[in-house]
Amino acid sequence: MPETRLDIARIRAARRLIHPVFLDTPLFRCEALDPDLGCAVSIKLETANPVRSFKGRGTEVIASLLAGQAAVCASAGNLGQALAWSGRGRGLDVTVVASRFAPAAKLDRIRALDATLELVDGDFDMARERAADIAARDGIRLVEDSLDIETCEGAGTIGLELADAAAPFGAVLIALGGGTPATGVGHVMKALAPGVEVICVQPLGAPAMTLSWRKRRVVTTDTTDTIADGVAGRRPIPAVLDDLLQVADDAVLVQEASILAGLRLLLERAGLVVEPSAALGIAAILEDRDRFADRHVVTIVCGSNVDIDTYRRWVGSPLP
């Protein structure tokens, strides 16, 4: 059993707090992708729910615990939307702090779900600081993605579903930003399916957690430069890195061109609109076909919240 902050029994218990609309998501072989990638690809699809990302799994747990109270979170967009959704039905007063550069679609949905949205003139890590200030000022709960164990254990329920999968697979590709799904799914894999390689994938333009994992100490960066807005953090959280070191078999960095190619492949071969973070796994295969050749690989498609005009530009040119 991996030595992290997470606990399998609590992850199993978390399932009972999570609305079924976020659970038991599709897991299916997508043979149309195989020829391009040189391996057998399965997709775990986390976008067919009311908030179009996996984040509801964690926010359902948190909102269950905080019902009737107030909370604030920083968000790249998906956590905020999910917390707003989970909070709305439970009388949880939600404030979300986000970058004003976040995709408008994500910000619009947060507002539509009746959360208070505060924008900062900076990036996600500046939003984190502001959210902490608000929590201190107002004396309300600060929800911190990947630091709060419920976010990781909520994401870990994806791992339970993967571990139960009928068809064996050799590796799971997980988008890496702050480390929520990587530590959550990674913990469950190591506990219940230790033969599955846990590979985290981060953009070369936002490499802080990967660099930290490699050096086994927190490495921060001054800036980020990636279209993968959902994973663009600069300041890894030490406790999350500690967990990641226990459960990740590898952390790889991919180029922007590969992320774009991944977006296009998922659209053209699988008919899936996804956000760049959700294409990281495909990008990793594209960059290292030999590693995955003839293996069965699961990639978690973690979100689909895109600004459609931007998305049209990303996928505008057909595949060669």
Add this chain to the structure above:
Amino acid sequence: MPETRLDIARIRAARRLIHPVFLDTPLFRCEALDPDLGCAVSIKLETANPVRSFKGRGTEVIASLLAGQAAVCASAGNLGQALAWSGRGRGLDVTVVASRFAPAAKLDRIRALDATLELVDGDFDMARERAADIAARDGIRLVEDSLDIETCEGAGTIGLELADAAAPFGAVLIALGGGTPATGVGHVMKALAPGVEVICVQPLGAPAMTLSWRKRRVVTTDTTDTIADGVAGRRPIPAVLDDLLQVADDAVLVQEASILAGLRLLLERAGLVVEPSAALGIAAILEDRDRFADRHVVTIVCGSNVDIDTYRRWVGSPLP
């Protein structure tokens, strides 16, 4: 209990023959669509599986019964792909007859799944004739969509899942072509959730079954003219019409412009790539907002197999 050829006990039993990858598909509220449509919309998503349509539910039942034998079917593309998938794992030798004008993506997938593909220089109803000839010549089973009760009862398992839904809804919108999901889902709704209005939606450019339903006798057309290739039939089957008369509360015809608008809305608001048949429900709401105002409506997103370049043209211009 509606008096059709279908049977609830057999539909429940069918679930046990169907690979789980086709069952318990996502059903979720999509609030981002509500403002455009003036009602509460939920999506039943049948595209997140290996064949990107609901047809696997029926072909799993058929292939279970025919394991080790040979079968031929006519198909607009999705049935053939699904029968090829279901047959491949069961030693069922599958021949699919399709129009050479069917989407290349559908034809390519049928070939990739090891089925024999024969093309006719005509439409779906010509493919039906050819498939019948092949079955007679070779003495093999002719699988006829919507006439073979397994196809309808397989589709009926969608209805079981809708009837079990936690949130009550007032109407279900079902694409209408030959009548497979309409009679299957319709039968289950009338049996288990009789308060739900069953509304079938067909393109104005391929109206044969709707005209037949209205006149209560088979009406054929000489041609079809619609982008919704999956429902473009000219010759309704009498036994299927009889069933449809028992379970459909309404059958409506929609214009091509509305289907295009539905495709765009599902892309831009819901992040879903769908084929035109799967946008018929949204098209119906767009054409009659008053009818659906403030109601909770489920639309079955039945397939997503598109030629991507054609799809790009359909959704190329942003919504106004």
